Amino acid sequence: MRILSIHNNYQIRGGEDESRESEECLLRQMGHEVDVYQEHNERVAAIGTIPMALRTVWSKESYNIVKQKLRRANCDLVHIQNFFPLISPSVYYAAKSEGVPVVQTLRNYRLLCPNGLFFRDGQVCEDCMGKFVPYPGVMHSCYRKNRPATVAVATMLTAHRTIRTWTEMVDVYIALTEFARQKFIAGGLPAKKIIVKPNFVNPDPGMGGGSGGYALFVGRLSIEKGLDTLLAAWQILDGKVPLKIVGDGPLASEVMEAIKKIPQVEWLGRRPMSEVHQLMGEAMFLIFPSKWYETFGRVAVEAFAKGTPVIAANIGAIAELVDAGRTGLNFSPGNPEDLAAKVEWALANPNLLAQMRQQVRSEFEAKYTHKENYRRLMEIYEMASSVKSKQFN
Structure with missing residues (x-):
């Protein structure tokens, strides 16, 4: 197949960027041709406030670029990973004008929530869920704590709801978990168009030994990721086990x-992926303390690949990924006392923790390998192509 992959990169590289690159590499590895149209948020400041707001709703530049790419390469399918804010939903219409089927991966909640997280003031917020005009987000300046910028996002969402972009211009949506799928259905996306396909890890980093004697956190240093819960828990633990923190961000x-x-907390900053996987493999367990509705949990699956159990907040998609007692433990989100208690249980039961390692690795091999992901992705592409074919017939 000839596929056009579309993605708006974030200022701070994260799991969405990693996952879409892995997918593109896998497609090429399996013999497909993949062209890429991408933008980067570093351009936002140079564009200016009003032009940026207009572009968020409809980018004529992106429309023309995609239309030209499709004509030149004769692509079979467009796969949109992230269109916000520079690319805009105009690219759906560019694809449709050329008769090319469209697949959209739902890597965040942007189609339902102005800040894309369902998270405000340190806790889950669904005030905009189901509202045709997401005015609560505007009232609270939810996008980057900037009201004019939030108005632009809300305008984009409302305008495209009005012209039925989300329901008519996408042939298949990919949700990363069943939890996320149900949220999007509740938010008004057509259930029959949303298929669950998780992320994957490729190449397989291989199982680690778990002999490092430390706990590990990997991720963006931000409030929704539960950094406050993590640090408060380690204050309660008072040096009982070392904690290594990998990542960067606003906190x-x-x-x-x-x-x-x-005591016993070390911040390592950003590290190359090879080093992160090495740290994961030797960790006793990975801590995943998020307080928002994660759409997936790539870091947890990477830990599974290394055979490392995950102690995760019992919220959102991550609660779906971690099977308590088999692949890790769950704790009450935002509750450092409960997190500390689960860590103490793990320290007091090293034999059970060791037994979990094989279960964790088996979970990875069953669900998150590149082979399983490729099989599922081809089914989705075939489904999108079939939908387009029926529309033309």
Whole structure:
């Protein structure tokens, strides 16, 4: 197949960027031709406030670029990973004008929530769920704590609901978990168009030994990721087990200050993926303390590949991924006392923790390998192509 992959990169690279690159590499590895149209959020400041707001709703530039690429390469399918904010939903219409089927991966909740997270003021918020005009988000300046920018996002969502972009211009949506699928259905997307396909890890990093004697956190240093819960739990634990923190983000300075006061906590900053996987493989367990509705949990699946159990907040998609007692443990989200208690249980039961390692690895091999993912992705592409064919017939 000839596939056009479309993605708007984030300023700070994260799981969405990693996952879409892995998918593109897998497609090429399996013999498909993949062209890429991508933008980067570094351009936002140079464009200016009003032009950026207009572009968020409809980018004529992106429309023309995609239309030209499709004509030149004669693509079989367009796979949109993230269109926000520079690319815009105009690319759906460019694909449709050329008769090319469209697949959209739902990597965040942007189609339902102005900030894409269902998270405000340190807790889950669904105030905009089901509202044709997401005015609560505007009232609270939910996107980047900037009201004009939030107005632009809300305008984009409302305009495209009005012209039925989300229901008519996408042939198949990919949700990463059943939890996320149900949220999008509740938000008004057509259930029959949403198929669950998780992310995957490729190449397989191989199982680790788990002999490092430390806990590990990997991810963006931000409030929705539960950094406050994590650090508070380690304050309660008072040095019972070392904690290594890998990642960067807006709470970096707070993490630096906190680790001066909390025993056995080390911040490693950003690290190459090969080093992250090595750290995962030797960790006793990975901590996943998110407080928002994760659409997936790529870091958890990477830990599974290394045979490392995950102690995760019992919320959103991550609660779906971690089977308590078999592939890890669950704790009450935002509750450092409960997290500390689960860590203490793991420390007190090393034999059971060791037994989990094989279960964790088996979970990876059953669900998150590149072979299983490729099989599922081809089924979805065939479904999208079939929908388009029926429309023309």
